[in-house]
Amino acid sequence: MLFAYRIEGHAVTPLPMPPDLAEADWIDLYCPEPDQVAAVEALGLEVPTLEDMEEIEVSNRLYRTGDVEVLTVGLPAFDVDKRPLFGPVAFLLTPDKMITVRYHDPRPFTTFPRHADSNSAGCATHLHLFLGLVEEIVARLADLLEAVGRSLDAASHRLFDPKVERDRDLSALLREVGSKGEDLARYRLALLSMERALTVFGLGREGQVERALRPLVKANTRDIQALVVHADFLSGRVAHVTDVILGMVTLEQTATGQIVSVVAMLFLPPTLVASVYGMNFTNLPGLDHPHGYLIATGLMLFSVVGSFLYFRWKGWL
The missing domain is CATH 1.20.58 (Methane Monooxygenase Hydroxylase; Chain G, domain 1)
Structure with a gap:
């Protein structure tokens, strides 16, 4: 796209399309087509490409060629989906015109x-x-x-x-x-x-x-x-x-x-009791006791409650 503006009084006025670039004081090239680049270059200017504008070397971003000063800066913008963009914008300053070249749309x-x-x-x-x-x-x-x-x-x-x-x-x-x-x-x-x-x-x-x-x-x-x-x-x-x-x-x-960790520690003592009484030995003490199951269960519950109270006393819970 090509936009052309002329200074009239204390304001800038867009030129009618297609514009007469010789009368323009500011030419703005936005994602220009080849014919638009050719129209600007017909004025005796060399329009930098996107690859030229993305050069890392400072000498390729800020330079003077003849009586044209080329200043390339990086500017942020947003796409149509409001996603951030960042790209170069070139300012070409001639003795009587300003030309801007950009491939994104800073506001x-x-x-x-x-x-x-x-x-x-x-x-x-x-x-x-x-x-x-x-x-x-x-x-x-x-x-x-x-x-x-x-x-x-x-x-x-x-x-x-x-x-x-x-x-x-x-x-x-x-x-x-x-x-x-x-x-x-x-x-x-x-x-x-x-x-x-x-x-x-x-x-x-x-x-x-x-x-x-x-x-x-x-x-x-x-x-x-x-x-x-x-x-x-x-x-x-x-x-x-x-x-x-x-x-x-x-x-x-x-x-x-x-x-x-606390839950694991709470269940460690009853697991130990259950492991002891789950051993497969013939002469296991208390194995034939009539209340062995209740005693083992009570030991497991007591170990859980005792561990819980101890942790509370230590301030870990």
Whole structure:
């Protein structure tokens, strides 16, 4: 899919389909078809492929070719089934256009065009659009971190509040908290990639327009750094809650093992009595006693009661 926008006044307006890309200030390629890639490359640009965008080497993610600056970052998203996704997004900054290339659908790319005029960067140039989109992405990551914090609050509430009946299925709670830890790792990686892209964007810009953009770059960088600290704090909470859940699992297993051990000890003395009188010897004492069965049964019951009272006295029950 291809979306094209033009700056009109203090807002961005989508161009009618099929758009005239020469008039566009922002071209957004989402899972582009070959003909759409060819239309953009007809402007003298080289559109990176998904394989190029997934390169691990930093030099292949953040680079300049001619007068085009290519910044590739990793961003989270959700599929139609609300399952988390994470993938690269490339920003191509030319002297007069911004081109974005993506193969998944982060929410800021849907919400930003509707209120691009209300962010702090404004819509004066395509570079302002880039910083405005970065601000929208950072705000989205802040919302996602806040959602993780609320989930951890709920998990902690179920674990620690004595007025709330604790979940018996601790394994499900452990999986839930563990999934939040994975989400945090993705969000933190997105923040770090955004910070690195902004650092590269801010280097070497000495023109009048670029000097006016520096406060916006610094503001976004400070926001990202604050969110990285918050993500680290939430990661610590995930580790803490995980340790508590594992501790409770251990306590429950210990209590179960203690109950099994006590039951086994209770039945050990009567088993011993029954074993003695079950021996196959001819001259077994008491074997011919008229009340032998009752005496043996009484010994077994007495041993059970005696063991139970002893365990209670020792505080094991």
